[in-house]
Amino acid sequence: MATKSLPSLKSYPKACLKAEENADLFSELPEEILVSIMSSFTIEDAARFSLVSRQCERTWRYFPVLIFKDYHSKEKFWDSWEAIVEEKACFVRSVDRVLEKHLGTTIDEFRIIFDLELSSQSYVDKWVAVALDKQVKRLELDFQSNLRKMHVRDSRSHRPLPICFDLPPKFTGFKSLLTSLCVRYVNVTNEFVDYLPLSCPLLEILCIQGSRYLTRITGSLHVKQLEVSYCRNLEKIDVSARKLLSLTLNFVYPIELHIVDAPSLFKMSIGEAKILPHAFDNLSDILSQLVYLNLRFCLILPLMRGLVNGVPMPKLRHLELTVTCALIDSSLYQCIFVIQACPSLEKLTLKLERFIVRTVADRQPRKWIGCGFPLKCLKTLELVGYRGIAMDLELAFFVLDYASMLEEIIVDFVPLNDNDKRQRLVMLQMKLPQGVKLTVK
CATH class of the missing domain: 3.80.10 (Leucine-rich repeat, LRR (right-handed beta-alpha superhelix))
Known part of the structure; x- marks a missing residue:
């Protein structure tokens, strides 16, 4: 088989010159198009892009979006002071x-x-x-x-x-x-x-x-x-x-x-655990008009049973429960009193951000008692930071028992290998009824 010969050393100056001529094709574009192309860049990307041509080099000096951010992994900072x-x-x-x-006169x-x-x-x-x-x-x-x-x-x-x-x-x-x-x-x-x-x-x-x-x-x-x-x-x-x-x-x-x-x-996010009951008492008028509510709380401290004090949220469509910190054997049972106040709920999201590791082993999931009310409108359950432990499984089982209109469960795992993910999905898959889509991220 014939092989393609490499160019001789003498041909390199011409090749480089030709490449340089072709590389400046961006200069032929109108400045408005160049600015549009660069509008989604960070300032670092825009500066690198400016090396492509002389026109780009001039354009980035008028760049209207200046974002200076540490994009590097913070682990490298631990090397030395x-x-x-x-x-x-x-x-x-x-x-x-x-x-x-x-050189721009304005900054967006x-x-x-x-x-x-x-x-x-x-x-x-x-x-x-x-x-x-x-x-x-x-x-x-x-x-x-x-x-x-x-x-x-x-x-x-x-x-x-x-x-x-x-x-x-x-x-x-x-x-x-x-x-x-x-x-x-x-x-x-x-x-x-x-x-x-x-x-x-x-x-x-x-x-x-x-x-x-x-x-x-x-x-x-x-x-x-x-x-x-x-x-x-x-x-x-x-x-x-x-x-x-x-x-x-x-x-x-x-x-x-x-x-x-x-x-x-129509949209509110509020936390932490110590102030939630106090905030609910003072914002009862607002709760009745909300469409989206995010509650941030720490499960190391107990939630109060009367968190919403019977205040209905008839317009609420999306409830997000963000657990900022929890123990491995914590329970979300008291959150059902919030869910009960949302008869029109269509999406329920649970975000588990951090766990404190203790010697206590994970317990078996328990059925929540006293929860005989239907989730008539719930279509989507989203589990972010899913671990497949008792705490997130109990919420999932509760939804599967009472959400007759459920269409999808979205599972967004904590970082795990594929084998661990499969093992932690077994109990959820066993309870999954026909017609409910399981989406794993």
């Missing part, structure tokens, strides 16, 4: 270089998602100033990290608090076209939140997480989506919000809570 310091310094230099070269989206130290405060201030000067529409600052060294302690719980950045001074007295603002572990003040309706009249999404300065949110809000999470000194939320569609609340301690005049609200 020197590696952590160098990684953070490289990140700061990278953001600085991009912003210095950026600007996101910083990284574990930075307080020594980078001046850089953060500068970056935010540039973004606001370029009329950024969607701004996110997220400095949350499980790897951060924690120095400050909460006197009430003696638990360490994450370090928070100060609010960049550019926000003081500013006027903006912001439509979305998300600040995680940035110290937001009461006055800043009070001023938002005037300073950001177009704001639709507001997310505040981990601020130590925020003690209250009061007055009228014009946002459509609101999240307030883990602000440990927060004492009061008392707002009217006629445009509000989605509400997420995560507290460590019960607070004074009043959401009034919110006729459009």
Whole structure:
């Protein structure tokens, strides 16, 4: 068989020159199409793409979406403290270089998602100033990290608090076209939140997480989506919000809570276990209009039987139960009192995020007693983080017993090999009636 001969060394310069000419085909495209192609890229991808041609190199400097995020596996940070310091310094230099070269007059989206130290405060201030000067529409600052060294302690719980950045001074007295603002572990003040309706009249999404300065949110809000999470000194939320569609609340301690005049609200997520009964007592008017509800709770602490206190949720179509932490022998039995309050439920989701490993072995699944009510509308059961243990099997068996209209069970396993997955599906498959589809991810 004849073999194709390799080109001689003398032919390489011409070949390289021809390849270089063909590689710049992107330059023939209109700039609008190039921007459209690059619009789904991260800024790192856009910079790499710019190496393809001279036109792409010019285009990425006008790139309207600037997302700076740590995409690497966090396990590598455990190598040494020197590696952590160098990684953070490289990140700061990278953001600085991009912003210095950026020639666009506007920025649609600007996101910083990284574990930075307080020594980078001046850089953060500068970056935010540039973004606001370029009329950024969607701004996110997220400095949350499980790897951060924690120095400050909460006197009430003696638990360490994450370090928070100060609010960049550019926000003081500013006027903006912001439509979305998300600040995680940035110290937001009461006055800043009070001023938002005037300073950001177009704001639709507001997310505040981990601020130590925020003690209250009061007055009228014009946002459509609101999240307030883990602000440990927060004492009061008392707002009217006629445009509000989605509400997420995560507290460590019960607070004074009043959401009034919110006729459009249909989606809510709330946790943790200590504050759930308190929140249900204060939001009974809202519960009756919800279409989606996510409850986050820890099963190490017992749930209260009267969690919903008999408040019906006649419009609820999707209930999501997110278990943030549990023991291997925990039970979800008390959640049936929430399910009973949702006669129109069409989808039930269980998410199991974390288990504490103990020497106690898993028990056998038990039939839930006193649950003789039909799930007349339920069509889908979704089990995320499925382990095939008593806790998730009991919920599945309960649904199979009472959901006469069930069409599908979606099983999303924790990381397991295929053999383990097959073994943990056996008991569920044995109970599966004909006509119910089992989808395994």
